[in-house]
Amino acid sequence: MFLLCLGNSLATKEELAANGGYVLFPSNPTFESYNVVLSGGVVTRAAVVSVVITLVGTALSLLCTVALAYGLSRPGTVAGKPLLMIVLGTFLFTPGIIPNYPPPQLHRCGRGRRSDGGRRLRADRGWLHKLPNGTFTARP
Structure with a gap:
């Protein structure tokens, strides 16, 4: 291909x-x-903007990480313990609810007809259960 x-x-x-x-x-x-x-200029401009955003974002991220690490490594830093707890909290709690959340299942709804003769679709409003392997299943 x-x-x-x-x-x-x-x-x-x-x-x-x-x-x-x-x-x-x-x-x-x-x-x-x-x-x-x-x-044409559009693709070239988009590539330049992407490179600039990547470089600036990486530099700012590195600067913030180094400053935070240096501050937390020194004893007696102002608000050192709360900052450390915030940083460690990001390791303990993953942001995984959004990427793992399943889209609602669509089912045929027999109540009512559309003007074109087809049946309406409705979203399943059942409970979601998380399985041990990390996937979700919908229950009506």
Whole structure:
């Protein structure tokens, strides 16, 4: 699949049209499609913004982490114990409720019809039970 994408990106428009839109090994490879995408400015600007945000965010995160670690390593730091408890609390309590929360199951509802003749869908409002392996199951 990767080779097909690469071959299509290196092929000319005429070669793609002649082969039905799929070229694995182009006869005359060209970087015309890359020039079109990168010369528009949108992709280049998005890449620059992503790199700048990553660099600034990493630098700020590193600065805050180093400052907090240095402050907590010194005895007699103002509010040292509460800060330490906050930091240790993040290790104990994971933020896993949002990524593990299942979407509501949709069931057919027999009460009422839509104008197009189809049945309405309703969200399951049953209880959610967490299984031992970390997954959830819905119970009506």
